[in-house]
Amino acid sequence: MQLSTRTISSVLMLTGLMFIGTQAFAEARIIGGTQVSEATQDESYPWITALLINGQASCGASLIGTQWVLTAAHCVTNEETGVALSASNYSVVVNDYDLGTSSDGESRTVTEVYVADGYDTVTLDNDIAILKLSSTVTSAPITLMSSSDFNALSDGTSLKVMGWGNTSINRDIYPNILREVNVDYANFTTCKNQYAAIGAAVTDNMFCAGGNGQTDSCQGDSGGPIMQLVDGTYQQVGIVSTGGTQDQSCAALNYPGIYTRLSNYQSWISSVMAGNETPGTRSDDESNVKDNEAIGSTSSGSSSGSLGGVFFMLMLSGLWGARKRRVSV
Numbered sequence: 001m002q003l004s005t006r007t008i009s010s011v012l013m014l015t016g017l018m019f020i021g022t023q024a025f026a027e028a029r030i031i032g033g034t035q036v037s038e039a040t041q042d043e044s045y046p047w048i049t050a051l052l053i054n055g056q057a058s059c060g061a062s063l064i065g066t067q068w069v070l071t072a073a074h075c076v077t078n079e080e081t082g083v084a085l086s087a088s089n090y091s092v093v094v095n096d097y098d099l100g101t102s103s104d105g106e107s108r109t110v111t112e113v114y115v116a117d118g119y120d121t122v123t124l125d126n127d128i129a130i131l132k133l134s135s136t137v138t139s140a141p142i143t144l145m146s147s148s149d150f151n152a153l154s155d156g157t158s159l160k161v162m163g164w165g166n167t168s169i170n171r172d173i174y175p176n177i178l179r180e181v182n183v184d185y186a187n188f189t190t191c192k193n194q195y196a197a198i199g200a201a202v203t204d205n206m207f208c209a210g211g212n213g214q215t216d217s218c219q220g221d222s223g224g225p226i227m228q229l230v231d232g233t234y235q236q237v238g239i240v241s242t243g244g245t246q247d248q249s250c251a252a253l254n255y256p257g258i259y260t261r262l263s264n265y266q267s268w269i270s271s272v273m274a275g276n277e278t279p280g281t282r283s284d285d286e287s288n289v290k291d292n293e294a295i296g297s298t299s300s301g302s303s304s305g306s307l308g309g310v311f312f313m314l315m316l317s318g319l320w321g322a323r324k325r326r327v328s329v
């Protein structure tokens with residue numbers, strides 16, 4: 001198939017704009033919440049897990065089986081390639097409360113990292129990963145909400161999100177003690193359109209919650225659970241993933257937090273926990289390497305002064321900026 005230079009230019013230009021827009025999206029931190037009491041954590045949230053990267057608390061997570069932890073793919077992958085990093089970089093503290101107290105919770109190392117097929121480092125589509133722990137823990141896992149219950153959620157339903165993420169919208173204030181906040185399940189179409197207007201994708205693998213300009217998850221909360229209290233039991237609905245605008249990454253009015261839609265991954269999750277999947281990322285397999293090469297050759301082929309080439313460069317620099325900012329995620 002022969003593509004005209006014009007077509008290629010337009011495609012690259014669009015892609016470039018998309019990437020620049022996505023920058024607005026790159027930063028994402030619990031705002032407007034309250035500190036959880038130790039007794040509440042112990043009794044009601046035994047599955048809350050801190051994910052440590054090289055010993056440093058970096059993301060939230062949740063215990064979904066006695067040897068399995070759920071988190072965001074962007075917490076456990078290379079920022080540029082989306083490839084899962086070595087399990088040896090990671091450890092977890094299940095049932096953690098105070099990050100500053102090493103006796104809190106059950107510490108385990110991670111032996112395997114599983115990243116969902118189609119995880120996209122730019123749009124954050126399929127932002128979900130599962131970690132296998134070095135041995136079982138005794139804390140109780142969280143229940144995942146069924147697809148039918150998810151589909152029955154109505155706009156305005158109160159959900160709860162928790163984590164050790166930033167508590168400030170304009171400074172870095174990272175707490176040691178677990179915090180929680182309630183956010184409302186948001187209308188999907190409204191949210192999608194709102195983000196589309198700034199060039200960011202909200203896919204069918206995501207849902208939105210919050211947007212009142214006051215309460216939200218924030219940087220450092222990623223990978224942690226958002227849940228609904230159903231008949232006295234918390235059910236996990238999603239995973240903290242992203243959200244925000246270029247000007248304000250958390251609690252930006254009308255820009256809800258964006259969460260991974262867990263109900264879309266139930267069969268994959270069961271399959272991983274049954275030992276039927278191979279650890280790593282789709283990017284580990286050959287087809288994806290070839291894809292990457294193809295993108296590389298398109299860029300050099302079109303960089304001969306075409307508008308598309310210019311936008312491709314812009315796109316890359318935009319991406320670079322986004323990457324740099326996402327280091328603090």
Ligand code: ARG
Nearest residue numbers: 028219220221222243257329
């Ligand atoms: N990406 C962020 C993290 O890695 C979470 C962002 C959530 N943002 C939001 N506005 N709710 O910790």
